[in-house]
Amino acid sequence: MASGNPFLALGGIRKTFGSFEALKTISLEVARGELMVFLGPSGCGKTTLLRIIAGLEVQDTGTIVQDGRDISRLPAIKRDYGIVFQSYALFPNLTIHDNVAYGLVNRRQSRDAIRKRVAELLSLVGLPTEGAKFPGQLSGGQQQRIALARALAPAPGLLLLDEPLSALDALERVRLRGEIRSLQKRLGVTTVMVTHDQEEALTMADRIVVMNQGCIDQVGTPREIYETPVTPFVADFIGKVNVLAAMAEGGGRFNVGGLSLAVARPDVAAGTAVKLYLRPEDVAVNVNGALSGVANAVAGRIAKVEFLGAFCMVGVQLAGSAAPPLVANVPRHQADAGGFAPGALVTVSLPPAAMRILG
Amino acid sequence: MATPAAVFPPVAFAAVKPQVHWQDRLAQGLLIAGCCTLALFLLAPLGAILVKSVQDRSGAFVGLLQFREYFGTSALKQSIWNTLWVALAVTAVTVPLAFTYAYALTRSCMPGRALFRVLALTPILAPSLLAAISFIQWFGNQGLLKGLLAGASVYGPIGIIISAVYATFPHALMIILTALLLSDGRLYEAAESLRTPTWRKFFTITLPGAKYGLVSAAMVVFSYTVSDFGIPKLIGGNFNVLAVDIYKQVVGQQNFNKGAVVSFVLLIPVLVAFVVDWTMQGKLQAQFSARAVPYVAKPHRAFDAAMFVFCLAVSLLLLAVLGMAVWTSLIKFWPYDLSLSFRHYTYGLIDGGVFGAYLNSLKMAFVASVAGTGIVFVIGYLLEKTRGMRGTKAAVRLLAAIPMGVPGMVLGLGYILFFNHPDNPLHFLYGTLTILVISTIVHYYTSSHLTAVTALKAMDSEFEAVSASLKVPFYKTFHRVTVPVCLPAILDIGRYLFVNGMVTISAVVFLYGPDTRLASIAVLDLDDAGDIGPAAAMATLIVVSSTIACLLYAVATRVLLTRTQAWRKPSTAG
Numbered sequence: 001m002a003s004g005n006p007f008l009a010l011g012g013i014r015k016t017f018g019s020f021e022a023l024k025t026i027s028l029e030v031a032r033g034e035l036m037v038f039l040g041p042s043g044c045g046k047t048t049l050l051r052i053i054a055g056l057e058v059q060d061t062g063t064i065v066q067d068g069r070d071i072s073r074l075p076a077i078k079r080d081y082g083i084v085f086q087s088y089a090l091f092p093n094l095t096i097h098d099n100v101a102y103g104l105v106n107r108r109q110s111r112d113a114i115r116k117r118v119a120e121l122l123s124l125v126g127l128p129t130e131g132a133k134f135p136g137q138l139s140g141g142q143q144q145r146i147a148l149a150r151a152l153a154p155a156p157g158l159l160l161l162d163e164p165l166s167a168l169d170a171l172e173r174v175r176l177r178g179e180i181r182s183l184q185k186r187l188g189v190t191t192v193m194v195t196h197d198q199e200e201a202l203t204m205a206d207r208i209v210v211m212n213q214g215c216i217d218q219v220g221t222p223r224e225i226y227e228t229p230v231t232p233f234v235a236d237f238i239g240k241v242n243v244l245a246a247m248a249e250g251g252g253r254f255n256v257g258g259l260s261l262a263v264a265r266p267d268v269a270a271g272t273a274v275k276l277y278l279r280p281e282d283v284a285v286n287v288n289g290a291l292s293g294v295a296n297a298v299a300g301r302i303a304k305v306e307f308l309g310a311f312c313m314v315g316v317q318l319a320g321s322a323a324p325p326l327v328a329n330v331p332r333h334q335a336d337a338g339g340f341a342p343g344a345l346v347t348v349s350l351p352p353a354a355m356r357i358l359g
Numbered sequence: 360m361a362t363p364a365a366v367f368p369p370v371a372f373a374a375v376k377p378q379v380h381w382q383d384r385l386a387q388g389l390l391i392a393g394c395c396t397l398a399l400f401l402l403a404p405l406g407a408i409l410v411k412s413v414q415d416r417s418g419a420f421v422g423l424l425q426f427r428e429y430f431g432t433s434a435l436k437q438s439i440w441n442t443l444w445v446a447l448a449v450t451a452v453t454v455p456l457a458f459t460y461a462y463a464l465t466r467s468c469m470p471g472r473a474l475f476r477v478l479a480l481t482p483i484l485a486p487s488l489l490a491a492i493s494f495i496q497w498f499g500n501q502g503l504l505k506g507l508l509a510g511a512s513v514y515g516p517i518g519i520i521i522s523a524v525y526a527t528f529p530h531a532l533m534i535i536l537t538a539l540l541l542s543d544g545r546l547y548e549a550a551e552s553l554r555t556p557t558w559r560k561f562f563t564i565t566l567p568g569a570k571y572g573l574v575s576a577a578m579v580v581f582s583y584t585v586s587d588f589g590i591p592k593l594i595g596g597n598f599n600v601l602a603v604d605i606y607k608q609v610v611g612q613q614n615f616n617k618g619a620v621v622s623f624v625l626l627i628p629v630l631v632a633f634v635v636d637w638t639m640q641g642k643l644q645a646q647f648s649a650r651a652v653p654y655v656a657k658p659h660r661a662f663d664a665a666m667f668v669f670c671l672a673v674s675l676l677l678l679a680v681l682g683m684a685v686w687t688s689l690i691k692f693w694p695y696d697l698s699l700s701f702r703h704y705t706y707g708l709i710d711g712g713v714f715g716a717y718l719n720s721l722k723m724a725f726v727a728s729v730a731g732t733g734i735v736f737v738i739g740y741l742l743e744k745t746r747g748m749r750g751t752k753a754a755v756r757l758l759a760a761i762p763m764g765v766p767g768m769v770l771g772l773g774y775i776l777f778f779n780h781p782d783n784p785l786h787f788l789y790g791t792l793t794i795l796v797i798s799t800i801v802h803y804y805t806s807s808h809l810t811a812v813t814a815l816k817a818m819d820s821e822f823e824a825v826s827a828s829l830k831v832p833f834y835k836t837f838h839r840v841t842v843p844v845c846l847p848a849i850l851d852i853g854r855y856l857f858v859n860g861m862v863t864i865s866a867v868v869f870l871y872g873p874d875t876r877l878a879s880i881a882v883l884d885l886d887d888a889g890d891i892g893p894a895a896a897m898a899t900l901i902v903v904s905s906t907i908a909c910l911l912y913a914v915a916t917r918v919l920l921t922r923t924q925a926w927r928k929p930s931t932a933g
């Protein structure tokens with residue numbers, strides 16, 4: 001997607017606050033019509049980067065090109081974007097209609113044209129009859145829809161969303177997630193969204209930018225990010241992961257706490273200390289004796305079982321290993337079949353291809 | 360580590376110089392203009408005092424000679440001591456009184472709490488002179504209750520102390536009330552569940568919770584008393600205090616250098632109190648931000664009755680002071696003919712040719728209120744809602760804080776020294792209503808500024824970002840959103856400046872000209888001439904005007920809140 005002519009291109013964006021380096025030379029491209037999500041823990045610089053794109057913050061160095069135009073030095077008011085904040089930032093003393101019309105009034109349009117456009121946007125966000133109310137009379141989710149309508153009213157080339165769902169309750173958040181996504185698809189407006197919520201990022205994004213301490217760790221589709229994380233940080237931040245300290249024995253075999261396991265990495269020279277990353281759902285657990293014909297089948301004892309609804313999180317202490325218990329996700333129907341209790345003897349298998357060496 | 364395919368070569372990028380939009384320039388220009396104006400009308404006059412204090416009368420530099428001479432004069436040194444102990448005495452009386460009163464208002468279920476609250480605030484509506492006049496009538500040479508003083512004279516420390524207690528009581532009360540209202544009801548519930556006795560709750564929860572408020576109130580009372588000029592001038596007799604010394608040096612002896620020296624001496628305790636108060640206010644705010652559950656008092660017969668009696672007594676005393684002044688203005692000839700008439704108003708003020716002073720005061724207070732509110736709010740807005748300009752903003756914040764630490768006498772003297780200087784191009788301002796307006800705005804800047812900034816901070820910080828993204832100029836959002844949302848605070852500032860413009864005396868006593876005498880100064884002059892009836896009449900007019908302003912404010916706020924209820928008090932929270 002990043003090939004061809006990017007709609008938005010950031011080059012070498014660096015930002016410091018005093019002696020603190022909030023962004024360390026960020027380069028990034030966003031394709032036209034794409035929904036790009038900046039994902040990372042709080043304080044990693046997502047908002048700062050978004051505000052730099054908006055011209056609300058000035059980068060120390062670096063260039064921003066939007067739709068072929070260098071906007072690096074332009075003040076916010078001369079750029080072309082709409083923005084939505086976590087706090088909605090609706091004008092409390094103006095009606096919903098006037099809020100949505102706020103950016104239109106300036107543009108020498110006739111009153112009728114404005115009214116038509118506002119009505120169009122209000123129905124677009126599913127609140128066609130609320131125009132006469134004030135923001136305080138709407139629920140949080142409705143207010144955020146209005147903020148979205150207001151941002152989209154002047155038909156900006158770029159839509160910026162800073163944690164738009166974080167102030168909402170869980171149900172509303174999931175509902176609005178889908179609405180924003182389908183609206184964005186329908187309008188085809190290039191969108192950059194900031195969030196610290198991995199689920200939100202995975203469900204909404206075309207591509208995700210994983211940020212960590214002012215750096216980009218990885219850019220990719222949700223699947224790529226989840227299935228082939230390229231750094232330990234990404235693996236750990238998105239989804240759960242087992243981290244196994246290991247020593248390469250050469251020929252694709254690794255010693256993990258005294259056990260010799262096969263890993264699909266014959267290239268690692270013997271004697272190299274590495275860390276192996278393994279997702280809990282990739283670990284198979286069997287309570288009925290040995291697994292035959294499977295690589296890396298290891299005996300173990302269940303240390304604890306945590307019920308999590310759709311699946312159980314099972315901690316398994318591997319026999320002959322000093323490492324901390326291995327975490328495995330066991331689907332509920334399998335767990336219901338019985339035998340999953342602390343102290344039970346089990347066999348686990350660690351698929352060689354699922355174990356990755358990162359960093 | 361994977362980075363996206365870079366279209367940019369990995370070269371060192373040059374530092375970005377953003378284009379500045381003319382709208383940003385406009386905002387920056389306004390902020391700089393505000394900063395310079397504050398510096399001109401606050402720092403320059405204070406600087407002039409500094410210069411004057413190290414010069415002799417001919418303008419030659421003499422170092423600290425003036426100070427040495429000053430400290431060599433025992434009468435002047437006596438003033439320092441007098442000023443300090445009187446102010447300490449006033450603080451020692453006012454703060455416990457105000458605390459008990461505030462405690463009764465917040466922690467008891469006695470009837471009439473709203474009324475008691477309003478009554479306690481009435482002294483704010485009057486110039487401090489009014490209390491002095493009233494106490495002279497009660498306890499003076501021909502006073503009704505002269506006997507109560509057992510031969511002691513009210514002219515002197517006693518009169519100053521009781522008058523100042525009256526004048527400072529509402530100021531202390533408001534601060535302590537705020538502190539008590541902020542306390543967390545959950546602490547009391549927890550204490551109750553542990554069967555903590557009442558006295559222990561008081562000493563372990565109530566007092567610690569109110570301590571910043573108490574210290575802050577003490578500092579405000581102290582510096583008010585130290586700075587006040589009207590009370591000691593009127594009722595102080597031969598008892599010298601610093602504020603009156605400055606007046607005597609400047610107006611009596613035309614010795615500006617000595618006046619400047621005394622100003623410095625006066626400035627020190629007030630500045631110290633101000634710094635302590637500022638720190639305490641900061642801590643009070645920090646308490647405020649914590650999520651507390653308000654305390655709800657439970658009925659307790661004996662306690663409520665005691666509190667009711669206390670508040671009733673205090674309120675009656677406060678009313679007796681105000682009432683005596685009003686009564687004095689209405690009786691024919693104290694103490695011989697007590698029949699009522701308006702002759703002090705008609706004959707004493709109008710025919711006496713001093714009614715113009717009242718009109719001047721109205722005009723001055725009105726202009727100061729309107730112009731001051733505008734200036735304070737716009738500067739507060741630029742400070743809080745525009746980006747960049749860190750240095751200028753820090754300077755403006757400091758300048759906005761300073762006036763509270765500068766006694767009116769000192770500010771006024773600085774104004775004469777600076778603006779009356781023949782080489783000053785602004786010399787033409789001297790003696791005009793304009794300079795009275797300016798000095799009033801500057802004198803009362805800090806509180807107004809804090810009100811504005813508090814209201815602005817309470818607004819969403821992204822409104823400006825949103826309006827920039829919608830390509831709406833900032834001044835349009837200021838006009839369409841910021842001002843309407845902050846209107847209650849704006850009205851509050853307007854009322855505050857108006858009332859203080861009506862009652863102020865210390866800063867303006869040096870600055871009025873023949874055509875711009877103000878009502879409060881007329882009170883002083885009338886009293887000096889022995890016309891206590893007309894003086895009381897003028898003081899009463901000031902009270903009436905301030906009261907009307909407050910009532911107008913109350914009505915306007917009420918109407919505003921009802922009309923904007925739809926968005927200010929939403930039915931369903933967001």
Ligand SMILES: Nc1ncnc2c1ncn2[C@@H]1O[C@H](COP(=O)(O)OP(=O)(O)O)[C@@H](O)[C@H]1O
Nearest residue numbers: 017020022040041042043044045046047048049
């Ligand atoms: N105006 C500022 N002044 C100083 N530090 C700031 C400022 N804005 C952000 N920071 C710092 O920069 C870092 C990144 O902030 P931000 O971009 O808001 O993080 P995120 O949105 O990822 O949570 C944080 O450590 C924050 O404290």
Ligand SMILES: [Mg+2]
Nearest residue numbers: 046047048163
């Ligand atoms: Mg953020």
